[in-house]
Amino acid sequence: xxxxxxxxxxxxxxxxxxxxxxxxxxxxxxxxxxxxxxxxxxxxxxxxxxxxxxxxxxxxxxxxxxxxxxxxxxxxxxxxxxxxxxxxxxxxxxxxxxxxxxxxxxxxxxxxxxxxxxxxxxxxxxxxxxxxxxxxxxxxxxxxxxxxxxxxxxxxx
Amino acid sequence: xxxxxxxxxxxxxxxxxxxxxxxxxxxxxxxxxxxxxxxxxxxxxxxxxxxxxxxxxxxxxxxxxxxxxxxxxxxxxxxxxxxx
Numbered sequence: 001x002x003x004x005x006x007x008x009x010x011x012x013x014x015x016x017x018x019x020x021x022x023x024x025x026x027x028x029x030x031x032x033x034x035x036x037x038x039x040x041x042x043x044x045x046x047x048x049x050x051x052x053x054x055x056x057x058x059x060x061x062x063x064x065x066x067x068x069x070x071x072x073x074x075x076x077x078x079x080x081x082x083x084x085x086x087x088x089x090x091x092x093x094x095x096x097x098x099x100x101x102x103x104x105x106x107x108x109x110x111x112x113x114x115x116x117x118x119x120x121x122x123x124x125x126x127x128x129x130x131x132x133x134x135x136x137x138x139x140x141x142x143x144x145x146x147x148x149x150x151x152x153x154x155x156x157x
Numbered sequence: 158x159x160x161x162x163x164x165x166x167x168x169x170x171x172x173x174x175x176x177x178x179x180x181x182x183x184x185x186x187x188x189x190x191x192x193x194x195x196x197x198x199x200x201x202x203x204x205x206x207x208x209x210x211x212x213x214x215x216x217x218x219x220x221x222x223x224x225x226x227x228x229x230x231x232x233x234x235x236x237x238x239x240x241x
Contacts, residue, residue, distance in 0.1 A: 039241055055240065056165055058233060061217035086240060098241055118241060126214075126233075127240025128165035139166045142210075142237035 001074040005081035005103075008066045010057060012089045015099055024081045024103045031080050035110035036101035037118050043093035045140070048133040055088040055097070058126035062086070069120040073102075076116070077109040084117065086127065116153055123150040159226060161194070164235040170205045171198075180226055187213055187232070188222035210237055 005027045009015075017038060025031050041053045070082045080103040087097055100117050104110040129140040161176040168174050181193050191213075195203045205211075214233040215224055226232065 057240070058162070058164055058214075058217070058235065061214060061233070064217055122241035123238065124219075125240050126164065126235060126238050128236065129239045130165075139236070140239045142239050146241075 001079045001081070006067070006070055006074075007083050008063050008070070009085045010059070010062050010088055011085065012087065014087070014096060015085045017096075017099060017101075020083050020085070020099060021101055024083055024101055027081045027103070030105055031103045032105045033107040033110040034101065034103050035107070035114040036099065037114055038096055039098040039118075041091050041093050041095045041097055045131060048131070048135070050093060050131050050133060052132040053091045053093075053095075053097075054130045054132070055086075055091065056128045056130070057086075057088050061126050065125045066121060069117055069124060072120070073113040073116050077104065077113045079104050079109060079113055082113070082117065084121070086121075086125070088127070119146070119150045119153065122146045159228065159230045159232055162231065162233040164233065166236045167205055167211065167234050171202060180228060183228065184225050186222065187215065187220060187224045187226060190226055190232070191222070206234065211235070212237065 017036065021034055021036060024034060043050055066084050070084065073079065083099065083101045085099040091097060100114050102110045102114045102117070123146055131138055131140060158177050158179055161178065163171055163173055163175070191206055195206055212219055212235050214220060215226065216231050
């Protein structure tokens with residue numbers, strides 16, 4: 001994959017999925033498949049109503065770790081382009097949090113790489129979520145199911 | 158000097174987001190340096206910095222306790238990540 005076709009952003013602002021996908025498609029006429037994932041803020045987590053979700057990150061390491069995950073994906077699948085956007089700061093229910101979009105010649109690579117990048121991002125990129133609920137603020141606990149999802153990719157090596 | 162960063166719950170529990178310190182000795186391991194931080198702060202630091210699931214990074218890469226430190230390193234302590 002041409003690294004010029006890889007872009008990672010950590011930002012406060014929202015993003016436009018259609019515009020991002022259009023930009024990826026414009027990178028090459030070889031693109032035959034686009035797979036994308038959008039993570040969204042839910043209004044309920046662990047049976048509590050969420051009013052605000054605040055995302056903290058480790059500037060520098062965050063971008064570096066996502067770039068490394070993309071390189072790992074490009075080693076496993078034939079990809080044309082990858083776009084990752086992760087928002088930080090204060091978000092509200094229904095807001096978009098994260099975009100992973102992948103292009104390839106055929107759908108299999110794009111689907112697999114999109115899921116791989118998302119699974120690894122969840123367990124390796126240094127972001128932390130804090131929820132505001134009716135009873136106060138709490139840091140979200142890491143889920144073992146996220147680690148299990150990332151570990152699946154190791155077993156298939 | 159080394160720069161030490163604390164994130165998320167760890168930052169709140171220690172009420173500290175960053176510190177700049179001289180290394181007590183060159184080539185000291187991260188484990189010994191963590192002990193040094195604990196010894197030079199109050200009891201809360203021992204509880205927080207020895208918690209089982211704490212993650213440590215040096216120069217923005219997750220490392221083990223036997224990692225050796227050098228002047229100029231950036232050392233970070235944080236809980237398991239929860240992005241995405």
